[in-house]
Amino acid sequence: MSTAVPARRSPRPALLLLVLLAGWLGLGVATAGPAAAHAELVSTDPGEGARLDAAPGQVTLRFTEGVSLGAGYARVLGDDGERVDTGAASVQDDTVTVPLRGDLPDASYVVTYRVISADSHPVSGAYAFVVGDGELADAGAVATDPDADPFVATALPAARALGFAGEAVGLGVPAFLLLCWPAGWASRRMRRLTTAGLATVAGAAVLTFLLQGPYAGGVGLGSLLDPALLSTTGSSAYGLTTLGRGALALLLAALLVPLWRRAAAPQPPETVGVAVLGAGVVLTTAAVGHPVAGSVPVLATAVTAVHVAAMALWLGGLAALLAGLVRPGVEAGELAAALPRWSRIASGSVAALVVTGVVQSVREVGSPAALVSTTYGWILLAKLALVLLLLAAAGVSRVWVQQHLGLTRPRPGCRRRVTAHAVAATGAGAEEPAVAEAARARAAVQARGAVEDVAPLRRTVLVEAAVAAAVLVLSAMLVGTPPARATAAQPVDVTLPLQSSAGESGSVQLSIDPARPGANTLHLYLFDDDGRLAQPADLRVTLTEPEQEIGPLDVDLEPAGPGHWVADGMSIPGAGTWTVAVSVRLGEFTATTASTEFPVR
CATH class of the missing domain: 2.60.40.1220 (Immunoglobulin-like)
Incomplete structure (x- = not known):
């Protein structure tokens, strides 16, 4: 009997998520870009x-x-x-x-x-x-x-969620078989699961393609097969990429057919083909929507591709565990060989999801204020909460694997409790053949005991799968929601006629950027009746928030050229619906005014 000594544990993904999120909250405002x-x-x-x-x-x-x-x-x-x-x-x-x-x-x-x-x-x-x-x-x-048709607005994210789920199963299950469970290629359940997943990817791609036209045009489901809308979507990069994803999924399904018939793991050329087509499906998923817009689209697409691949590895592995491996009657040796490998792959996938998720959040949200003041931010917070729950369930599964299959690594210089099959794996080269054989026999006995007690692991994997389904739905909603960075602060750019007691006299052009609490930059251009830049006798700009009874606050202007003034660092105290007012005195007896409201988020 060996004595148990506490072993060093690697940093948990949940802790990593919290550390990265805290860093973002601290630096988000300072580093927020356009x-x-x-x-x-x-x-x-x-x-x-x-x-x-x-x-x-x-x-x-x-x-x-x-x-x-x-x-x-x-x-x-x-x-x-x-x-x-x-x-x-x-x-x-x-x-x-x-x-x-x-x-x-x-x-x-x-x-x-x-x-x-x-x-x-x-x-x-x-x-x-x-x-x-x-x-x-x-x-x-x-x-x-026209607003988006409510049925179209509901069906489009549902189609995206179906596509994400199909990718998790259609890509993740073959990856699990390749990396963790080669014997699973003989399983009919794995074949049916993978085929259904890839068919779902293709079907969801076609449905998303059909819905894009009515969504963009603000019309209903009756226009789903409108030739003009189909032609417009088909000629766009979004439409071509979406259909390409469906075609790649069908090609991958066709490539897997001989492997299922042979009931054996693929040969190296076949493995390369599976990997290339799977990577194509992942890349075409990442190369649409928010990642391809805004700054640094190549980097954003690459980060999203890693996020999608990690999602497919993790969730597809869960599906394979539930459907084929973590169930009564499974062979002890298969479980003992597959679960430790899967535990390591799952940990790596979670780490990749955490890091890429934080990078995406910084790009799409930009600041902590936007996180709690926009629809996108609240959906993202709900997703983060579910991910934390998912990590907790995954932690329970990992503990089960460590306790029953001896996955925990020892601290250097210390001893820990290990199972017999772990001893056999690490010490077979140093022991005599007879001793090693005895160790392998003891490992088989202990592994059979683990299989008899597999119900707790199955329950936690079921919880992971259920929470993961909710995460996929929220992810699909995020794809169709304007990014928080874009909706939290919208720069003001407006030209207003100047009003006087005698009527209109000239105009003023105002721009306020980024129109959010804190320091802003105001540009003001003054034009006369002929549209030429004008130089007034006096000029005053004020800010007011009537609902909160703030102001009027005078804005300090600096000349920046003929008819042009700048207020660099103009302070807006807080969020609300603000009014900027301009008073212009052209002569001793001529005064004009203009004002407009703008939201500050």
Whole structure:
């Protein structure tokens, strides 16, 4: 009988997650960069609220990233709601150009748009400008943008969740067989499970492709097979990548057919083929949505690919354990050989999930404030809570493996309790053949005892699988939710007419970046009635938050050129709906004002 001495334990994944999350919370604000994913409108010509002497020949919209019209539109409407553009809107990278018909009368016009950002999500809005002396139209009343159909909005994340689950099974089960359980290639359960998983990946890819058109266009399920929408989606990078994922899954299923028939582990060339096709499925999953938009898309896609691969390894291994290995009647030797290997692979997968998950969170959330003030942030917090629960269940499983199969590693210079099969594995080379054979016999006896007591392990694996299913659903929801970094703070860029007792006189263009609590940068441009930069006798800018009874707070301006002023480091005390007001005195008896509200998150 050996004496038990406490052994050194490796850092737990849950502790690693907490350490990384704490570091992010401490540094997130300081290191937050420009918004990533989901295009935002940054400038227009004519500007919002602009008053022109003559109708322009075109309207241009510029966004923070490349966009496409796809199933969307970019239109200009008269105040009666009728179109006044030529219907030939075009896109060049991040700029949308809408040509207008000639000889338009003096009137108010509304620009309305619905474009598709690089991460495949629609971005919409509307604003108005005036030609002549008429009244500025209410853009919201003239142009109504369709919301996503509720059935489409529900079906799309459900299709994504199905695809994630299919990948976990269709890729993770073969990986488990290759790395941990070669005898499992003879299992019909493993064949059916893998085939069902890959078929689900292909089916989910087709369903996602079909739903993308109605989602982008803001229409219902009745347009699922609309040829125009199908053509638009099929010509986009998102659509091609999605269909490519389904095709790769079917190719992988076809490659596995002879292996199932042979009921034997693949040969090296076949292993390479399985690995290449599996990597293709992973990469096509990572190369859509948020990772391909915003800054450093190549790095973001690579991080997401590692995240998806680690997810498939972990969750696919759980599925294989439940369906084929951790069940009554399994051979003792198979369990004793497979579980220690699986425990090490699962630990590595969890570590990869934690690290890549934190990297993704920093990129998509940006700051702790955004984590608790946006829909994306709250879904991510719910996912983190489930992941912690998942790690706890995985820890229970690991303890079972350590106690029954002797996986724990000793501290250097110390002794610990080991099982007989562990002694046989490490000492066979130093012992006489007869002694080694006796050790292997004792290992088999102990392993059989472990199989008889496998019920606790099966229960914890079932808990892991159930929680993992919920994590996949939340992951699918995150894919379709605007990133917290993009929604938490939206820069202000607006042109306002200056009002006086005698009417309108000139305009002012304001930009506030990033429009969040703390230091901001304000740029102000002042124009006269002829659209030329003007130099006033006096200029004042104030900030007010009426609901919280804050302000007016004076903003310190510094001249930055003719008709241009800057307030670098303008402080906004907190979140809310703020009003920025501009007072301009052009002469001794002429004063004009302009104001607008903007959200601070």
